[in-house]
Amino acid sequence: MAQRKMTQKLFTCHRRMFHLKMKRKILCRFSVLHKYLSSFWYQFLAFWITKSIKYRQLPHTIPVSAAQSPPQPADGRRSTSEIDLVSLKICLLGDNQTGKTSFLTKYVGKEKAQEGCLTKGLYQMDKTLNVRGARISYSIWEVEGDDSCSQDHIQAACKDSVAMLFMFDLTSRCTLNSVLGWYQQARKWNQTAIPVLIGTKFDDFVQLPLDLQWTIASEARAYAKLLKAAVFFSSATYNINVNKIFKFITAKLFNLPWTLQRNLTLGEPIIDY
Structure with missing residues (x-):
């Protein structure tokens, strides 16, 4: 009788462990899916606004295209x-x-x-x-x-x-x-x-x-x-x-x-x- 109760307890314990593992797997997969969908959604929004653009830090010397040269005097000299x-x-x-x-x-x-x-x-x-x-x-x-x-x-x-x-x-x-x-x-x-x-x-x-x-x-x-x-x-x-x-x-x-x-x-x- 005691052995039978022990067997039932072990079975119940194993069943709970099994359900717990399954629950963790489901939650883990759901979390991965949620991250994937969130990432896809933000990419979609960014694409809808415009192409994804990352501005670059300009170097210490400004490119010629970004600088507007001041007008020069008639003699060609610049102060x-x-x-x-x-x-x-x-x-x-x-x-x-x-x-x-x-x-x-x-x-x-x-x-x-x-x-x-x-x-x-x-x-x-x-x-x-x-x-x-x-x-x-x-x-x-x-x-x-x-x-x-x-x-x-x-x-x-x-x-x-x-x-x-x-x-x-x-x-x-x-x-x-x-x-x-x-x-x-x-x-x-x-x-x-x-x-x-x-x-x-x-x-x-x-x-x-x-x-x-x-x-x-x-x-x-x-x-x-x-x-x-x-x-x-x-x-x-x-x-x-x-x-x-x-x-x-x-x-x-x-x-x-x-x-x-x-x-x-x-x-x-x-x-x-």
Whole structure:
């Protein structure tokens, strides 16, 4: 009788072990399948947006195609300041009323902004800075985001740009959804520029409910991941992250050390790259 009970216990134990092993195998296979499907889905989304593009870090010497040579005097001579100046182009894209012009004015200054060149559909400003003894002039082209915007304007702004800034209003989720369309159009004319996703009006964004802030921030980071772009939350009114964005671009272009830490804290201006 005792032997029979022992046999039943052993049988029950073996059966439980068998079921446990089968359960582990099923879970393992399900996990592998889930990873495969997730990877396939992200690849599909990336392909739908555009071809998978990885921007390259530019060397310390800027290629001739990326630099715009300043005009030479009639006698052919060039001043020392002209020889040392490297001119690079950056474009800003995004819907109307996202704060692109305010963002640029904060960076270049009101006096420089007044000297900017305004044509139908395009606005161009310049900013010159010194980086480790070198003089760099950023020619920044803003494309209007209303219905009057044409492919010619996008082509003119994006062609030969070393960086493309995609702007959206943190308080308007539809402007974030529009970023995909801007990205598709921009990549038709430029496939090597550094992409940066910028959420504007952070000072208004922090007034929103925390759950809505979390949702918008999560969506913005997801979009940035698909575009292979860095993401910054900014405010032109309070000069939040405006200069840091251009410092980040400069560091990427010249392969300079970058010490700024990522910030993913809810309620603070996000920096993720």
